[in-house]
Amino acid sequence: MSFRVASRLATLPPPATIAMAARARELRSTGVDVISLALGQPDFSSPQEAVEAAYQAGLEGNTGYPPIAGQKPLIDAIIRKFKRDNNIDATPERIMVANGGKQVIFNAFMATLDPEDEVIVPAPYWVSYPLIAQMFGAKAIEVPTREEDGFRPDPDAFRAAITPKTRWLVLNFPNNPTGAILERRDLEAIADVLRAAPHVMVMSDEIYEHLTFDGKKHLSLLEVAPDLADRILIINGMAKAYAMTGWRVGFACGPAPLIKAMISVQGNATSGICTLAQAGSVAALDGGMERIQMMRETYQKRRDKMIEFLKDIPGVTCATPEGAFYVYPGIAALMGKKTPQGRVLDTDIAFAEALLEEAHVATVPGSAFGLSPYLRLSCAASDEQLEEASRRLAHFVKELR
Ligand code: PLP
Numbered sequence: 001m002s003f004r005v006a007s008r009l010a011t012l013p014p015p016a017t018i019a020m021a022a023r024a025r026e027l028r029s030t031g032v033d034v035i036s037l038a039l040g041q042p043d044f045s046s047p048q049e050a051v052e053a054a055y056q057a058g059l060e061g062n063t064g065y066p067p068i069a070g071q072k073p074l075i076d077a078i079i080r081k082f083k084r085d086n087n088i089d090a091t092p093e094r095i096m097v098a099n100g101g102k103q104v105i106f107n108a109f110m111a112t113l114d115p116e117d118e119v120i121v122p123a124p125y126w127v128s129y130p131l132i133a134q135m136f137g138a139k140a141i142e143v144p145t146r147e148e149d150g151f152r153p154d155p156d157a158f159r160a161a162i163t164p165k166t167r168w169l170v171l172n173f174p175n176n177p178t179g180a181i182l183e184r185r186d187l188e189a190i191a192d193v194l195r196a197a198p199h200v201m202v203m204s205d206e207i208y209e210h211l212t213f214d215g216k217k218h219l220s221l222l223e224v225a226p227d228l229a230d231r232i233l234i235i236n237g238m239a240k241a242y243a244m245t246g247w248r249v250g251f252a253c254g255p256a257p258l259i260k261a262m263i264s265v266q267g268n269a270t271s272g273i274c275t276l277a278q279a280g281s282v283a284a285l286d287g288g289m290e291r292i293q294m295m296r297e298t299y300q301k302r303r304d305k306m307i308e309f310l311k312d313i314p315g316v317t318c319a320t321p322e323g324a325f326y327v328y329p330g331i332a333a334l335m336g337k338k339t340p341q342g343r344v345l346d347t348d349i350a351f352a353e354a355l356l357e358e359a360h361v362a363t364v365p366g367s368a369f370g371l372s373p374y375l376r377l378s379c380a381a382s383d384e385q386l387e388e389a390s391r392r393l394a395h396f397v398k399e400l401r
Contacts, residue, residue: 036381050247
């Protein structure tokens with residue numbers, strides 16, 4: 001039997017990170033001490049109250065098929081969350097729960113995109129937006145941001161990128177991979193662009209909203225531009241702020257007709273979300289902000305340390321992230337150099353590969369996020385690991401010729 005994948009998969013580019021992750025595992029299995037700063041996974045445990053609530057839900061028999069959109073206690077907790085954190089009044093028909101933020105994105109794009117439609121994605125971006133859009137035959141229109149601007153997008157560049165085929169503008173702030181956040185004036189300028197383009201929807205991925213530094217607070221586009229409520233889809237979830245990546249609970253707040261279409265997509269794919277995970281998520285969302293405050297302070301200290309290290313490495317630049325848990329150093333000045341083992345660093349992929357092979361530090365090259373030459377280093381690692389990884393990176397750069 002000959003096997004053939006569907007064309008929507010055949011045209012997807014291979015993820016730049018997979019080969020690197022496989023090689024890191026291979027090196028580790030041969031006893032090499034690889035430090036990985038490649039993962040976007042919080043290194044904290046999930047809240048105890050979430051674990052207890054999930055267990056209790058199981059004991060109480062909350063184990064049947066749930067409603068596709070989400071169980072009422074979780075929908076209600078999400079509505080409370082939007083009021084508390086974003087000053088947004090949501091109603092149940094504007095909310096849905098999915099298997100992680102990623103499924104929310106999948107549902108939204110599947111519900112709305114036709115072949116040749118366009119999705120504007122500021123670069124660098126989290127890889128899934130363009131890849132999922134591409135699965136439905138749509139085109140990702142990349143709008144690069146600049147390190148000098150702190151990786152904040154230029155609203156005029158959005159204006160210039162909008163065509164009659166544009167269906168979505170994707171915003172992800174605090175940003176993965178750069179940690180950039182948007183100020184009120186940035187959001188107001190973007191809202192103005194959108195008012196002049198009434199056919200464009202906005203996907204605002206706010207999954208890192210609680211992880212902001214230096215006393216800065218995340219602002220939601222919907223809070224700043226409530227008149228655009230029928231065009232803004234907010235994506236959020238339990239993964240990052242609550243360290244609940246494996247529970248697979250994400251949620252959305254958006255226009256009721258869009259949410260209805262997304263529920264229809266999900267009903268034909270996975271149905272409702274694991275009931276125990278939903279019960280745990282209610283407990284976490286209602287469980288107070290102290291843990292989040294602790295994580296935010298820890299990430300900020302680690303960011304400070306990483307920036308301190310990076311600024312002492314000649315040839316490396318680094319904008320200071322204002323949120324999330326990554327740093328995104330630039331390595332343009334090191335392109336074309338050679339390692340002691342003779343590898344030529346002509347791209348950030350070659351740099352990341354050589355750093356892994358010769359200094360045993362796993363990172364993700366900027367190419368994976370659509371803006372090169374950069375590296376993404378995750379601060380979701382211990383102080384000792386971050387220090388040792390920085391030492392190895394500094395030594396690696398020092399040896400380049
Ligand atoms: N959005 C961004 C920007 C992310 O970085 C991630 C995970 O890395 C997600 C969404 C997906 O989160 P989830 O684990 O809830 O699917």
